[in-house]
Amino acid sequence: MSAVIEIEGLRKTFHSLRNGRRVAVDGFDLLVETGQIHGFLGPNGSGKTTTLRALLGLVRADSGRMAVLGEPSPQLLPRVAGRVGAIVESPQFFGNFTGHRTLRLLARAGGVPTSRVDEVLELVGLHDRGDERVKAYSLGMKQRLAVASALLKDPQLLILDEPANGLDPAGIREMRDLMRSLAAAGVTVLVSSHILAEIQLICDHVTIISRGRRVAAGRVDEVLAGHDRHEFLVRVAEPERAAELLRAAELTATVDGGTLVVGGATDATVISKLLGEQGLWVGELTPLRPDLESVFLELTGAGQPWVPRQVDDSALPPGGQGDAVIDLERGVDA
Amino acid sequence: MNLVRAELERLFARRFVQLMVVLLALAFAVTAATTLAGSHKPSAAELSSARAQATEARQSMETHFQQCLARRNGTLPPSDSELYFPTDCSEIDPIRQDRLPIAADFLPGVFSFAQQAEPLLYFLIAFLVLFGFLVGASYIGADLNSGGVVNLLLWRPRRMTVLGAKLGTLLGTVLALAVAASLVYLATFWVIGQTAGLAGRLSGDFWRSLGAVHGRGMVLVLLASALGFAIATLGRHTSAALGAVAAYAVVWELGGRLVLEIVDAPRPDQLMLSSYIGAWLTGEARFYDSQICRGDTAGGGYCEGFYSLTWAPSLLVLLLLTGGLTAAAFAVFRRRDLI
Ligand SMILES: Nc1ncnc2c1ncn2[C@@H]1O[C@H](COP(=O)(O)OP(=O)(O)O)[C@@H](O)[C@H]1O
Numbered sequence: 001m002s003a004v005i006e007i008e009g010l011r012k013t014f015h016s017l018r019n020g021r022r023v024a025v026d027g028f029d030l031l032v033e034t035g036q037i038h039g040f041l042g043p044n045g046s047g048k049t050t051t052l053r054a055l056l057g058l059v060r061a062d063s064g065r066m067a068v069l070g071e072p073s074p075q076l077l078p079r080v081a082g083r084v085g086a087i088v089e090s091p092q093f094f095g096n097f098t099g100h101r102t103l104r105l106l107a108r109a110g111g112v113p114t115s116r117v118d119e120v121l122e123l124v125g126l127h128d129r130g131d132e133r134v135k136a137y138s139l140g141m142k143q144r145l146a147v148a149s150a151l152l153k154d155p156q157l158l159i160l161d162e163p164a165n166g167l168d169p170a171g172i173r174e175m176r177d178l179m180r181s182l183a184a185a186g187v188t189v190l191v192s193s194h195i196l197a198e199i200q201l202i203c204d205h206v207t208i209i210s211r212g213r214r215v216a217a218g219r220v221d222e223v224l225a226g227h228d229r230h231e232f233l234v235r236v237a238e239p240e241r242a243a244e245l246l247r248a249a250e251l252t253a254t255v256d257g258g259t260l261v262v263g264g265a266t267d268a269t270v271i272s273k274l275l276g277e278q279g280l281w282v283g284e285l286t287p288l289r290p291d292l293e294s295v296f297l298e299l300t301g302a303g304q305p306w307v308p309r310q311v312d313d314s315a316l317p318p319g320g321q322g323d324a325v326i327d328l329e330r331g332v333d334a
Numbered sequence: 335m336n337l338v339r340a341e342l343e344r345l346f347a348r349r350f351v352q353l354m355v356v357l358l359a360l361a362f363a364v365t366a367a368t369t370l371a372g373s374h375k376p377s378a379a380e381l382s383s384a385r386a387q388a389t390e391a392r393q394s395m396e397t398h399f400q401q402c403l404a405r406r407n408g409t410l411p412p413s414d415s416e417l418y419f420p421t422d423c424s425e426i427d428p429i430r431q432d433r434l435p436i437a438a439d440f441l442p443g444v445f446s447f448a449q450q451a452e453p454l455l456y457f458l459i460a461f462l463v464l465f466g467f468l469v470g471a472s473y474i475g476a477d478l479n480s481g482g483v484v485n486l487l488l489w490r491p492r493r494m495t496v497l498g499a500k501l502g503t504l505l506g507t508v509l510a511l512a513v514a515a516s517l518v519y520l521a522t523f524w525v526i527g528q529t530a531g532l533a534g535r536l537s538g539d540f541w542r543s544l545g546a547v548h549g550r551g552m553v554l555v556l557l558a559s560a561l562g563f564a565i566a567t568l569g570r571h572t573s574a575a576l577g578a579v580a581a582y583a584v585v586w587e588l589g590g591r592l593v594l595e596i597v598d599a600p601r602p603d604q605l606m607l608s609s610y611i612g613a614w615l616t617g618e619a620r621f622y623d624s625q626i627c628r629g630d631t632a633g634g635g636y637c638e639g640f641y642s643l644t645w646a647p648s649l650l651v652l653l654l655l656t657g658g659l660t661a662a663a664f665a666v667f668r669r670r671d672l673i
Pocket residue numbers: 014015016022023024042043044045046047048049050051312673
């Protein structure tokens with residue numbers, strides 16, 4: 001598998017008179033390989049958009065190495081730009097143009113046959129509204145137009161920054177289907193989002209960013225597996241007695257109402273055998289699988305309800321271990 | 335080439351550009367209509383009377399000159415001794431005057447193309463300079479602000495090419511519009527002169543001088559467009575260009591001039607951009623400075639106290655300013671973070 005996007009040690013600091021220095025991206029790494037639908041996940045202000053802007057040559061990185069489709073970026077980006085479709089933070093379009101004309105102008109500037117315009121309008125479901133002015137579009141329609149503009153080039157690599165913004169549930173589902181069909185057609189997709197369910201549903205790989213740094217990366221199931229504490233939810237008639245039995249067998253067990261959370265067991269059969277031998281029949285035995293949301297909240301430290309969460313500080317992981325990059329896909333990242 | 339075509343469509347789709355074109359047409363129509371309404375073709379009687387008056391005026395100038403010479407020679411009859419004469423009679427020598435009275439001067443309510451073409455052209459050039467500046471500034475300013483430039487750069491990640499195509503399209507369009515507008519404008523007034531007024535003496539000299547003003551005006555229009563474009567690019571905003579010009583005019587042309595006068599600095603006009611614009615457009619501008627004659631009076635020689643700026647150094651100043659700002663705009667745009 002070849003790398004489509006490589007980012008190593010990307011740093012970007014913004015300087016402004018009013019706010020002084022702000023480190024938006026702080027030594028970030030990202031690897032996207034051919035054919036992936038790669039989720040780029042992080043809370044607001046964690047540096048997703050800045051990373052994509054730097055990758056696409058819109059902002060100058062302080063340091064770091066980047067490559068797109070094998071060409072160093074931004075130096076040789078023009079060589080591959082024709083094969084990369086991108087939207088970065090809901091793009092603004094000129095309100096007086098119709099959707100159709102907006103795309104036609106871009107197609108012309110990029111040397112794409114204008115016949116492609118109708119095709120992409122169809123793809124994003126704007127075909128019937130293509131002749132209306134962009135300023136009359138709803139937020140979701142503008143977002144669709146943006147995606148259409150990224151698709152115009154028939155790209156090998158599609159970079160979408162929060163494409164679900166402003167879309168209704170049906171729109172989000174259509175966007176998802178669109179991404180899947182593109183991926184099936186061989187397009188590599190990098191999609192940023194702060195919405196976890198979104199990423200979990202469509203992405204096969206994920207990179208989690210927090211405070212400008214990578215905190216997790218790899219296949220979605222492996223990232224989840226890395227956070228699997230191998231706990232089981234157990235329902236038995238006498239939870240207190242069951243807990244004692246399990247603890248005696250060097251397992252952890254916490255009683256929570258009528259159920260038990262058991263940790264340390266490699267296999268569910270261990271638990272059912274232990275309890276069954278003592279005449280305690282197990283009514284329910286469910287492995288507790290982590291979902292991306294819990295992993296995300298754990299990694300980005302956003303899950304403490306008693307601390308009012310601040311946009312920019314949200315990413316400080318609890319327990320002070322936040323600065324260590326957790327490499328979950330050792331084969332690729334180690 | 336495709337980029338330029340796309341830019342051309344973008345430029346003409348701008349509301350502001352459309353508005354300015356409408357304003358141009360409107361100003362043009364109003365001037366032409368009022369001129370037409372206030373002018374009539376002189377009758378043969380009017381013409382011959384005007385010719386007579388002009389001849390008479392020229393003759394009286396000649397007589398006055400002769401009397402001056404006569405007084406110098408002491409042959410002036412006593413009856414004319416109360417008349418005023420300059421010390422140097424050549425000052426009123428008709429041959430040395432810039433222009434002599436002609437028939438058109440004695441035809442009230444008659445539009446004379448030969449006489450009016452130049453001032454009319456200056457008016458149009460002033461409008462076109464404003465037009466070029468505003469269109470240049472708003473074209474890039476609005477695009478930088480609306481994210482249009484970012485969209486385009488995602489397509490063509492070559493900043494210099496994209497900005498260059500924009501500037502080139504702007505200058506080409508403004509020049510084409512300005513040339514077309516001024517030609518139609520002059521042609522219209524020429525027709526008015528022919529049909530409802532007086533054509534006047536349209537000699538080769540007249541056309542040459544009008545052509546020179548026209549050519550210099552077109553250069554000025556281009557410079558103004560590039561300047562508006564450059565300042566708006568540097569300031570990321572249309573209003574940056576407007577603000578910069580307003581600030582310059584108030585702070586330097588007005589305030590600075592006042593301060594220079596108070597401290598009695600020599601030749602303050604030489605430090606004003608407006609002087610160079612005037613000098614470039616008219617070929618030469620003369621400015622008064624009292625200090626020129628200081629120390630000169632001791633010699634007893636005559637001192638006028640004027641100095642002049644000619645077109646060549648003026649063009650250099652204007653080119654350096656515009657070129658410098660444009661180069662700066664490109665240099666800054668090359669490295670800037672586009673958000
Ligand atoms: N132009 C800018 N000037 C100053 N700070 C900026 C600028 N753009 C982004 N930032 C800061 O950089 C951080 C990352 O922003 P961004 O990349 O937009 O986050 P995300 O896309 O993940 O929500 C934020 O703290 C934001 O305030």
